[in-house]
Amino acid sequence: MADGNGATAAQDANDDEIVLSVRDVTVAIDDKLILDKLSLDIKRGEILGFVGASGAGKSVLLRTILGLMPKQSGTIKLFGVDVDKASDADRLRIDMRLGVLFQHGALFSALTVLENVQVPMREYLDLPRALMDELAMLKIELVGLPADAAQKFPSELSGGMIKRAALARALALDPDIVFLDEPTSGLDPISAAEFDELVVKLRDTMDLTVYMVTHDLDTLFTACDHVAVLGKKRVLVEGTIDDMLKSEEPWVKSYFRGKRARQLDLAARA
Numbered sequence: 001m002a003d004g005n006g007a008t009a010a011q012d013a014n015d016d017e018i019v020l021s022v023r024d025v026t027v028a029i030d031d032k033l034i035l036d037k038l039s040l041d042i043k044r045g046e047i048l049g050f051v052g053a054s055g056a057g058k059s060v061l062l063r064t065i066l067g068l069m070p071k072q073s074g075t076i077k078l079f080g081v082d083v084d085k086a087s088d089a090d091r092l093r094i095d096m097r098l099g100v101l102f103q104h105g106a107l108f109s110a111l112t113v114l115e116n117v118q119v120p121m122r123e124y125l126d127l128p129r130a131l132m133d134e135l136a137m138l139k140i141e142l143v144g145l146p147a148d149a150a151q152k153f154p155s156e157l158s159g160g161m162i163k164r165a166a167l168a169r170a171l172a173l174d175p176d177i178v179f180l181d182e183p184t185s186g187l188d189p190i191s192a193a194e195f196d197e198l199v200v201k202l203r204d205t206m207d208l209t210v211y212m213v214t215h216d217l218d219t220l221f222t223a224c225d226h227v228a229v230l231g232k233k234r235v236l237v238e239g240t241i242d243d244m245l246k247s248e249e250p251w252v253k254s255y256f257r258g259k260r261a262r263q264l265d266l267a268a269r270a
């Protein structure tokens with residue numbers, strides 16, 4: 001039934017869907033404990049900013065969620081499916097619903113942008129060449145790259161264009177969730193702000209869920225609806241930016257209420 005805003009109960013239920021659930025996950029590398037019973041949820045349509053001191057374990061958690069690193073204990077569910085219990089067919093279906101932009105873009109230097117965007121299509125789908133070309137061009141356009149970027153190699157692109165091309169590749173299979181590892185690092189502030197705007201636009205138009213590891217305060221203030229802070233081997237604090245600004249936790253306080261953060265907060269509220 002529709003409510004006063006025209007939303008249906010089914011849509012409301014969908015909005016509350018937990019796309020990713022991490023429960024009590026413990027990861028150790030060579031007997032060194034990196035994550036200790038860490039828990040985290042991300043809801044459909046959310047843009048989660050995941051922050052924490054350098055070396056805190058953000059990349060380790062990301063790699064563990066993606067199944068690229070083993071965990072000692074705990075549960076990871078993607079789209080409600082426990083990845084440890086998923087059949088090979090389920091795992092494949094899950095993998096096709098994930099897009100990943102690794103730190104530094106990580107495009108294949110010997111492939112053009114078009115060919116890079118087609119890598120996941122070749123891996124997971126069996127499509128005729130002409131259709132793949134058409135689909136890849138749509139993704140290239142979607143991320144705001146000019147059509148002639150398609151035939152260029154990564155070495156011929158600016159930093160901002162490389163990030164967009166890597167995002168186009170992450171979106172190649174129309175994923176439900178994208179994982180972005182420090183997507184704006186190395187970009188000038190204007191390119192970084194444009195990239196943040198693009199991520200918000202894609203979330204709004206594609207019903208995308210975004211898990212973003214970032215150190216970028218601008219991104220946290222302008223693009224993220226939810227922030228989780230990694231510290232002491234687990235999620236120390238999570239909530240909205242306003243919650244971060246109110247937190248008395250020392251690391252969170254100095255990060256979100258330092259001089260630069262105060263300037264951004266004032267600008268965001270102006």
Ligand SMILES: Nc1ncnc2c1ncn2[C@@H]1O[C@H](COP(=O)(O)OP(=O)(O)OP(=O)(O)O)[C@@H](O)[C@H]1O
Binds near residue numbers: 055057059
């Ligand atoms: N392959 C590995 N072998 C040994 N130790 C590792 C490995 N990968 C990560 N670590 C260790 O795990 C800890 C967490 O590293 P991680 O890269 O996840 O931190 P991070 O929070 O992503 O840092 P940054 O913000 O600097 O990228 C660090 O102490 C790191 O040295």
